[in-house]
Amino acid sequence: MREHFSQELESIHQDVLRMAVMVEENILRALKALKEQDAKLAKEVISDDVRVNEMELKITDRCVFFIATEQPVASDLRRVVACLKAVGDIERIGDYATHAAKRAREFADEKYIKLLIDIPKMMELGGEMLRDAVNSLVSADVELAKATALRDGEMDSLNKQIYRELLALMLEEKENIKQATKLLFLSRFLERMGDHAANICGWTIYAVEGTHVDL
Amino acid sequence: MTVETAALDISGANIYYGDYLAVKDVSMAFQPREVTALIGPSGCGKSTLLRSLNRMNDLIDGARTEGSFLFHGNSLYDPSVDPVQVRRWIGMVFQKPNPFPKSIFENIAWGARINGFRGDMEELVVTCLQNVALFDEVKDKLHKPAAALSGGQQQRLCIARTLAVKPEIILMDEPTSALDPISTAKIEDLLDELKKSYTIIIVTHNMQQAGRVSDRAGFMLTGVLEEYGPTEKIFFNPANPKTEAYISGRFG
Numbered sequence: 001m002r003e004h005f006s007q008e009l010e011s012i013h014q015d016v017l018r019m020a021v022m023v024e025e026n027i028l029r030a031l032k033a034l035k036e037q038d039a040k041l042a043k044e045v046i047s048d049d050v051r052v053n054e055m056e057l058k059i060t061d062r063c064v065f066f067i068a069t070e071q072p073v074a075s076d077l078r079r080v081v082a083c084l085k086a087v088g089d090i091e092r093i094g095d096y097a098t099h100a101a102k103r104a105r106e107f108a109d110e111k112y113i114k115l116l117i118d119i120p121k122m123m124e125l126g127g128e129m130l131r132d133a134v135n136s137l138v139s140a141d142v143e144l145a146k147a148t149a150l151r152d153g154e155m156d157s158l159n160k161q162i163y164r165e166l167l168a169l170m171l172e173e174k175e176n177i178k179q180a181t182k183l184l185f186l187s188r189f190l191e192r193m194g195d196h197a198a199n200i201c202g203w204t205i206y207a208v209e210g211t212h213v214d215l
Numbered sequence: 216m217t218v219e220t221a222a223l224d225i226s227g228a229n230i231y232y233g234d235y236l237a238v239k240d241v242s243m244a245f246q247p248r249e250v251t252a253l254i255g256p257s258g259c260g261k262s263t264l265l266r267s268l269n270r271m272n273d274l275i276d277g278a279r280t281e282g283s284f285l286f287h288g289n290s291l292y293d294p295s296v297d298p299v300q301v302r303r304w305i306g307m308v309f310q311k312p313n314p315f316p317k318s319i320f321e322n323i324a325w326g327a328r329i330n331g332f333r334g335d336m337e338e339l340v341v342t343c344l345q346n347v348a349l350f351d352e353v354k355d356k357l358h359k360p361a362a363a364l365s366g367g368q369q370q371r372l373c374i375a376r377t378l379a380v381k382p383e384i385i386l387m388d389e390p391t392s393a394l395d396p397i398s399t400a401k402i403e404d405l406l407d408e409l410k411k412s413y414t415i416i417i418v419t420h421n422m423q424q425a426g427r428v429s430d431r432a433g434f435m436l437t438g439v440l441e442e443y444g445p446t447e448k449i450f451f452n453p454a455n456p457k458t459e460a461y462i463s464g465r466f467g
Contacts, residue, residue, distance in 0.1 A: 002464045071423055073450050074459045210452035 005070050009079065012062050013138045016083050016090070019055040020134035023094040024127045026052070027193075030100040031123040035116060039108035045101035052094035056087045075207065079140075082207035086137055089196040089203075093130055096189045103186050113169055113176045119187060122158045125151065126193035133200035137207065145204035148197065149215035155194030162187040221285075222247040222384055222414035223268060223305075228282035230263050230272065237263045239438040241282075245384070250406055250415045252429035252446065254422065256461065260438040261418045265386050268416065269305035270298040303330060306377035310389040312369035314361035314376075319344075319353050322361045322372055327379040343375040347405055367398020371405065378413075385409065387417040391424065403428050422462050426450045434458045 026045050033042035063084045066072065072080055100123065129151055136145035166180040166187075198215045205213050221244035230238035238260040245251050253261040263272065270291060272278040284291040291301050314322050323340045332339065340357070344350035349371045353364070361372055370390060377385055391399040406415060406428045419425050425432055426446060433443040434455070442455040453459045460466050 005464065073422065073426070073462050074453055076463050077451070 005072075005076075008066055008070065009072070009076060012059065012066065012080065012083055015055070015059050015062065016086060017134055017138050019052065019059065019087060019090050020130055022048075022052055022055065023090055023097060024130055026094060026097040027100070027123050027127040027130070030097045030104060031120055033101055033104035034107065034123075035120065037104070037108045037110075039105050042101040042104035042108065046098055046105070049094055049098040052091060056091040059087045060084060075210070078210055079207045082137060082203035086134070086200045086203045089199045090130070090134065093126065093193050093196050096126070096193050099189045100186060103182055106182065107179070110179060113173075113179050113183075114165065118158045118162045118165075119183065119190065122155060122162075122187065122190040122193075125155055125158070126190055126197065129155070129194055129197035130200075133197040133204070136204040137200060140204065140208050142205055142208050145201035146215070149201040152194040152198045152215075155191050159187050159191040220247070221245060223416075224283075224285045225268070226283045228264070228267065228280070228284065230260070230267050230281075231277075231279040232263075232275070233277040237438055238267070241435075241438075241440045243433055243440060243443050245414060245416055246431065247414050248410055248412070249430040250410050250417060250428050252425035252432040253416065253418045253435060254420075254425050254432055254462070255435035255441075256466070257420075258437075259435040261433075261435045262388055264435070265388055265416060265418050266307075268384070268386055269307055270301045271307065273298050303380050304382055305384040305386060306380065306382035307386040307388070308370070308374050308377055308390050311393050312366055312373050314364070314369050314372050317361060318358045319361050319364070319372060320357040323376050323379045326376055330380050332379075339379060343378045344372075346378055346408070347371040347375040348401065348408075349375060365398070367394050367401060370394060370398065370402060374402075374405065374409075382413065384414040384416065387415065389418055389420060392420060399424070422450075422464075434461060436461070 026048060029041060030045045032038065033045060063080050066080055067077070129148055132144060132148040135141070136148060163184065166184050169176045170180045202213060202215050205211065205215075223245040225244075226242040228238055228241040229236060241264060253265060255261050266272045267280050268284070268291075272280060280292060286304065290296070315325060317325065320340050323343050324336050327336065327339055341350060344353065349368060352368060356363075361369065364372060370393075374385070374390075391402050394402065403424065406417070409415060410430075417425075417429065429446045431444065432446045432449040434441050434449065434453075434457070436457055442449060442453055442458045444454075448454075449458060450462060453462065
């Protein structure tokens with residue numbers, strides 16, 4: 001019964017998944033632009049953020065229309081609300097990918113003060129956490145959600161590691177301060193990706209169990 | 216839940232129509248000055264259960280009720296209890312508005328008069344009409360036939376008529392299913408007001424209505440009370456998968 005209802009709910013989830021794939025690609029393209037100092041690719045990533053923002057609004061409208069016309073209750077309602085909340089988090093992760101792309105555009109003509117090792121790790125981890133978090137939401141997988149949220153600890157460790165390293169470089173050479181500061185901000189933004197991915201994991205648990213947990 | 220705090224406390228209720236067991240071993244306590252909604256698919260026994268609460272089933276041939284039905288600690292089915300008195304304590308409003316073929320005034324006055332009311336009848340009629348937010352709409356035509364009112368107004372008149380005999384509990388069997396959305400909204404607003412003074416038990420097929428108006432909800436299926444609890448819990452995170460399947464429209 002209520003086939004249209006179930007199809008529509010499923011279709012909203014597929015849109016959330018598509019949005020997450022879009023953002024994950026932007027993260028990886030921003031990473032490539034950083035590593036290869038490719039200003040053109042960085043610009044593309046920056047301009048593609050508009051599509052992510054549009055997608056967020058489109059999914060929000062779909063969820064609101066679904067609530068208004070189908071009056072979901074219980075776990076159906078929680079799943080729609082979880083999508084509504086999760087797209088906000090995905091959009092913010094998209095903003096951080098854009099931020100990385102902006103730095104890549106600036107760094108295109110500069111010599112890096114250090115080899116980029118942990119920043120790429122953070123971006124890859126951010127992409128993986130986003131993918132797993134959204135997969136957990138779409139497939140209502142609480143175990144995956146919990147496991148994914150735990151990985152935020154790795155993100156925090158990388159952020160601290162980068163901070164220590166950059167601090168040493170700044171103390172060593174004043175000339176390093178300008179780029180190091182930008183890299184510090186970037187690291188901080190990338191660390192926020194993990195927090196937003198963990199939020200999405202929290203919405204998965206809310207959708208499945210109806211409880212708010214601090215992950 | 217204790218007998219002392221509940222407005223009505225039933226336990227082990229079995230209701231038969233001949234050999235057919237329509238309500239099976241239902242136990243529930245109805246809290247005072249709350250709206251309790253009974254929900255479930257057609258034929259699940261919710262109206263049968265509702266009617267048993269003021270002994271309306273006594274009027275149906277072959278209907279038989281077992282179990283304990285306590286009202287202030289006294290059994291409603293005790294042989295010494297007059298069923299007519301039970302229906303004064305526990306009034307009922309039906310699906311289709313059924314005003315008497317009399318004036319608006321008489322619809323309210325009549326029940327009170329035959330129940331021995333000796334006070335100011337005009338004051339009683341006005342108060343009851345005010346309590347159902349109908350007075351302003353009918354004050355110039357109190358002695359006109361009730362049948363001339365709209366369906367929604369007739370239903371509010373029937374509620375006013377129930378109030379006139381000063382019940383403690385009001386049972387409502389799908390009171391808005393024959394009404395348009397505006398009349399429905401007026402009745403729902405009225406329930407919010409009435410529950411300040413009365414205990415209300417309502418059977419409804421409208422899930423959104425149950426969610427909006429009730430404090431507690433009981434879900435029934437094939438005569439069994441599957442789940443009973445705070446409405447917020449029933450509609451947001453029900454414990455029983457059958458409840459969830461029903462309220463989300465997946466069966467029934």
